[in-house]
Amino acid sequence: MSHDRAAVAHDQSLAPRSVLAALDIGGTKIAGGLVGPDGALLHQVQLPTPARDGAGAVLDAVHGVLDRLARHPLWPQARALGIGSAGPVDIARGTVSPVNIPGWRDFPLRDRVAAHPAVAGLPVTLGGDAVAMAAAEHWCGAARGYRNALCVVVSTGVGAGLVLDGAVRPGPTGNAGHLGHITVDLDGRPCSCGSRGCVEGLASGTAIARTAHESGWRPAGPDADASAAGVAAAALAGDPLALRAYDLAARALAAGIAATATLVEIEAAVIGGGVARSGPLFLDPLRRHLAGYAPLPFAARVTVIPALLGTDAGLVGAAALALSPGPDGPAAAGRPTAVAR
Structure with a gap:
């Protein structure tokens, strides 16, 4: 079953605000997804990372992915957004300095994503891509x-x-x-x-x-x-x-x-x-x-x-990070995996 057909199948049973939005940012591609409360990846989109075209071009690609996600029928049910990014990252400051994206050095990714009109009001959590993979495999892998x-x-x-x-x-x-x-x-x-x-x-x-x-x-x-x-x-x-x-x-x-x-x-x-x-x-x-x-x-x-999760781990893990307690995300009863600060 495709992710979109899975989303339709899940749609009737999803409680309000039970969906998690996710971004997986790497040097080759920027992926976005919507993840259900059971860790199922319901929908995903992606764009190539214009890693050599400067900081603004990469951010534009991130915004393009968010624009596409926001057009999906399940987007209004999103309760939080998690980001898994190539690093190094600094989750205390909300910044990233990916080795494979030269234009992003101490780039304020969390704040720039939170400022996107479609994201307004959603808690946004930042984590490294490997930590996101760990969160995904611990949740449902x-x-x-x-x-x-x-x-x-x-x-x-x-x-x-x-x-x-x-x-x-x-x-x-x-x-x-x-x-x-x-x-x-x-x-x-x-x-x-x-x-x-x-x-x-x-x-x-x-x-x-x-x-x-x-x-x-x-x-x-x-x-x-x-x-x-x-x-x-x-x-x-x-x-x-x-x-x-x-x-x-x-x-x-x-x-x-x-x-x-x-x-x-x-x-x-x-x-x-x-x-x-x-x-x-x-x-x-x-x-x-x-x-x-x-x-x-x-x-x-x-x-x-x-x-077990293969290429889905980045998005599923970013969604898991979005449920973390602490300054970067909401404390959530029944969250899939705790993230201690």
Whole structure:
């Protein structure tokens, strides 16, 4: 069933003001959605992100998505709006500085969205995209039922969000759980963050492709895929250099998860993102290396499970963040997942 047909099916049973509006903002696309009280994505629209065209052009695209959402019949039932954005973010100030949107530095995104005529009067909550993914998976995905979990996105970069004591814990600025910038190799590659040997520089899709190329791997044919997906295809075909690149990536992520488990005693590590879609190619060595890096009994119990919500997680998670208590959102009885400040 399409999202719009699902919306029609839900329409008769939805209580007034039970819908949540959501924005998912990244360097490639800006998506907007309407989410039901059960976490169902009822409607979505998206526009490409004009990331190289300046701050105003990107904001115009955000407004364009909001204009389209506001024309949907369910928009009047929206009770709050949540935003999941590429980061870094600062939820205390309501600003974002996405690495992949150069024109937005300390950009007051929350206030600019709240000023849109269609949004007037709705509480607006801002969060990082990885924290939104954690909120989504805890609400109605793979982390549902776990009181303590780390939810990781392994894609072009590596991001993560923490669920502790049954609540998403974004931290004071919204960046808690930023696993991608934990150092796991003291003499490793310099990282764009200014450190070196970070998980992101070893485990991301970009890093997997780089590792494979540095080891001498080359895709077959002049037009073959040299990305992490191409490395995955070669690994599945048994190429030893490609297999090694995935193993090294899984090892780096395992070290980061083990460090997190040792610090805060998580029960589960939920793995999503494009790299995780390679399935056992990535997850099997991840589990094997995690067993070696987390031998203490309280850390060794971590279960590694694939994320369930896929590309819907950004919008569903932004909607979950919209129900958070605190200065950025309303306290909501029966909210899907608490977000502690």
